[in-house]
Amino acid sequence: MFVLRWGVISTGHIAAKFVRDIVLDPKTRNVHDVEHAVTAVGSRSVANAREFIRECAGGDPSIKAYGSYDEVFNDPNVDAVYIGTPHPLHYPNALAAIKAKKHVLCEKPITISENRLKSLIAASKAHEVFLMEAMWTRFLPLSLEIKKIVDSGELGLPCILQADLSWDCNVKSLPSDHRLISPNHAGGPLLDLGPYPLVWAIMILFEHPQNNAMPPSSIVGSMVKTYTGVDNTTSFVLNFENSPNAFAAQAQLSCSQTAGTIDPGVIVRFEKGVMKIFAPIYCPQSCTIERLGPTGEPDAELITTTIKSVDFEGGGWHFQADEVARCIRDGKLESGLWSHEKSLLEMRVFDEVRRQGGYVFPPGLDKRSD
Numbered sequence: 001m002f003v004l005r006w007g008v009i010s011t012g013h014i015a016a017k018f019v020r021d022i023v024l025d026p027k028t029r030n031v032h033d034v035e036h037a038v039t040a041v042g043s044r045s046v047a048n049a050r051e052f053i054r055e056c057a058g059g060d061p062s063i064k065a066y067g068s069y070d071e072v073f074n075d076p077n078v079d080a081v082y083i084g085t086p087h088p089l090h091y092p093n094a095l096a097a098i099k100a101k102k103h104v105l106c107e108k109p110i111t112i113s114e115n116r117l118k119s120l121i122a123a124s125k126a127h128e129v130f131l132m133e134a135m136w137t138r139f140l141p142l143s144l145e146i147k148k149i150v151d152s153g154e155l156g157l158p159c160i161l162q163a164d165l166s167w168d169c170n171v172k173s174l175p176s177d178h179r180l181i182s183p184n185h186a187g188g189p190l191l192d193l194g195p196y197p198l199v200w201a202i203m204i205l206f207e208h209p210q211n212n213a214m215p216p217s218s219i220v221g222s223m224v225k226t227y228t229g230v231d232n233t234t235s236f237v238l239n240f241e242n243s244p245n246a247f248a249a250q251a252q253l254s255c256s257q258t259a260g261t262i263d264p265g266v267i268v269r270f271e272k273g274v275m276k277i278f279a280p281i282y283c284p285q286s287c288t289i290e291r292l293g294p295t296g297e298p299d300a301e302l303i304t305t306t307i308k309s310v311d312f313e314g315g316g317w318h319f320q321a322d323e324v325a326r327c328i329r330d331g332k333l334e335s336g337l338w339s340h341e342k343s344l345l346e347m348r349v350f351d352e353v354r355r356q357g358g359y360v361f362p363p364g365l366d367k368r369s370d
């Protein structure tokens with residue numbers, strides 16, 4: 001049994017969910033080859049780190065509580081660091097962990113620009129440590145099942161993929177320095193929610209065996225801003241052009257933090273059927289597939305199949321941790337399922353959509369190294 005020893009930095013909303021998940025017995029999700037141990041938690045306040053360990057890990061006395069992130073990076077009982085800080089801190093935090101020779105799982109979006117990510121990847125290779133964005137949706141059992149159906153070709157090729165993730169966070173009620181709307185936190189739905197519509201486009205179109213890893217030939221984006229200058233609602237289109245090596249398809253993606261999401265949150269039209277993936281698209285519980293009946297005529301009756309997620313304990317954030325443990329056990333520096341290349345594509349798309357939408361980060365935000 002391989003046990004991965006985790007150091008967690010930050011004690012916010014998502015760090016709590018991640019730790020509550022990884023302290024569960026992996027057998028409850030039918031995982032028998034890897035286990036997780038939380039050995040350290042670092043916060044800007046040691047009292048918060050202690051409280052976090054009490055609330056999320058049953059007060060386990062073997063977990064060290066630190067009042068800084070550096071102490072986690074320097075702890076010899078930590079193999080891998082989980083980073084749950086706000087977006088612009090991902091780069092400096094991950095870089096510091098990498099320089100301390102720790103493997104890294106970093107929340108989405110892994111950085112706030114493609115340039116930053118390139119430099120992080122270079123550092124992880126130079127220090128020979130594993131690096132992955134916490135793109136948890138990619139590792140859910142239902143996602144793996146959907147992927148198998150798509151790649152089998154039984155529905156023909158995908159032609160159009162529509163995906164949305166939105167919620168009404170009541171923007172006007174938030175303080176202007178809240179991470180969801182503050183330019184200093186690279187706020188707005190594109191970077192916060194956009195990874196989820198995009199992960200489905202990457203999984204179903206970019207990763208399709210007949211796409212031969214061809215990146216989108218064009219990216220078109222449009223934004224409506226909120227009063228702080230960050231996006232409030234964003235739409236973006238990725239075109240995958242027909243070429244001798246690939247097929248033609250379009251991803252029509254959107255995200256908003258000013259309206260509820262649509263359901264089904266993902267609809268994929270294939271040559272021979274339609275797949276509907278139901279909200280929330282970051283952790284869907286079910287998917288339906290509608291195929292034409294046996295005659296195959298356009299007016300034939302539709303046959304609908306429903307696929308439901310398997311039961312597991314926890315919220316689903318532990319599946320990505322299992323992948324990290326397996327990769328580290330096997331000496332890999334990146335995951336094949338959510339590789340550096342896929343995070344780079346994500347960052348490239350976001351850079352381009354921000355450019356077209358006129359969303360400019362405050363000076364120096366994507367250069368921070370503290």
Ligand SMILES: NC(=O)C1=CN([C@@H]2O[C@H](COP(=O)(O)OP(=O)(O)OC[C@H]3O[C@@H](n4cnc5c(N)ncnc54)[C@H](OP(=O)(O)O)[C@@H]3O)[C@@H](O)[C@H]2O)C=CC1
Nearest residue numbers: 010011012013014015043044048084085086087107108109
């Ligand atoms: N995968 C998923 O499902 C989700 C991922 N996320 C991602 O996780 C990241 C964090 O989001 P979330 O947990 O909601 O954020 P929170 O505000 O709840 O938590 C962020 C934590 O980061 C630490 N931190 C360090 N510096 C700062 C700073 N200057 N301002 C605020 N916090 C700081 C704090 O911990 P401390 O004081 O202990 O140091 C804080 O609790 C984001 O990048 C987001 O995209 C968010 C939600 C869901």
Ligand SMILES: O=C1OC[C@@H](O)[C@H](O)[C@H]1O
Nearest residue numbers: 014108167180192193282
């Ligand atoms: O990753 C996320 O998923 C769910 C949203 O509520 C959250 O803001 C986002 O960061």
